[in-house]
Amino acid sequence: MTIKNFLYVNRKAPYGTIYALESLEVVLIGAAFDQDVSLAFLDDGVFQLTKGQNTDGIGVKNFSPTFRALGDYDVTKLYVEAESLAERGLTADDLQEVMYEDEDDDWAEKPSIKIISRAEMADVMAGADVVLSF
Amino acid sequence: MSTLHTVNKSPFANQSLISCLGHCKDGDAVLMIEDGVYGGLGGTGLTEIMANAAKSVSLYVLSPDLAARGVDAARLMQGVQGVDYAGFVDLVATHDRTQNWL
Numbered sequence: 001m002t003i004k005n006f007l008y009v010n011r012k013a014p015y016g017t018i019y020a021l022e023s024l025e026v027v028l029i030g031a032a033f034d035q036d037v038s039l040a041f042l043d044d045g046v047f048q049l050t051k052g053q054n055t056d057g058i059g060v061k062n063f064s065p066t067f068r069a070l071g072d073y074d075v076t077k078l079y080v081e082a083e084s085l086a087e088r089g090l091t092a093d094d095l096q097e098v099m100y101e102d103e104d105d106d107w108a109e110k111p112s113i114k115i116i117s118r119a120e121m122a123d124v125m126a127g128a129d130v131v132l133s134f
Numbered sequence: 135m136s137t138l139h140t141v142n143k144s145p146f147a148n149q150s151l152i153s154c155l156g157h158c159k160d161g162d163a164v165l166m167i168e169d170g171v172y173g174g175l176g177g178t179g180l181t182e183i184m185a186n187a188a189k190s191v192s193l194y195v196l197s198p199d200l201a202a203r204g205v206d207a208a209r210l211m212q213g214v215q216g217v218d219y220a221g222f223v224d225l226v227a228t229h230d231r232t233q234n235w236l
Binding site for chain 2: 009011012019042043118121122125126128129130131133134
């Protein structure tokens with residue numbers, strides 16, 4: 001089977017619409033198909049990865065911890081756009097830690113989140129075989 | 135290797151079109167559909183940004199969406215081309231991938 005590069009593009013904040021949760025659901029489903037999966041977070045999508053989310057008061061599921069499970073599904077490339085963070089007054093310290101164990105490096109723990117520039121994000125997008133937008 | 139980008143929201147309502155243009159590579163195409171067609175108008179606050187983008191990116195609007203909104207094609211800025219549904223299909227078929235800016 002040909003391995004394709006799937007890119008999931010996330011541009012929406014987490015709880016105002018269903019896009020963010022649906023994206024995560026599709027990523028988890030897609031992970032079962034042994035494809036090369038990357039996630040992109042830009043514009044308001046960067047808010048999905050902030051730490052300290054607590055949805056107790058709004059009656060919806062806090063799905064932010066689920067990002068930390070992606071490594072177990074071999075989803076280990078989470079690209080976050082630096083300009084989108086800066087425009088929103090965020091830094092890398094505001095994002096939760098997402099780690100994976102690298103099976104090719106004696107299961108060393110490594111960060112899944114990579115902060116990249118807008119130009120690099122354009123390269124990531126141009127390198128995808130399939131782009132799924134949320 | 136190039137990408138067809140589609141934008142379906144008015145650029146006066148959100149940042150999707152601007153973000154899209156910020157991630158285009160030279161030779162890409164941007165097709166404005168639904169409320170996105172307002173991005174193709176001339177004489178707006180965005181026309182300068184769009185004219186600049188048109189130097190490296192091909193700009194299209196879906197004509198039926200323009201007509202539905204009562205916008206005459208003469209109102210489009212220079213460099214924006216109208217396409218029908220068959221033209222939309224041709225654009226999809228002639229690019230390597232399609233990216234939707236929702």
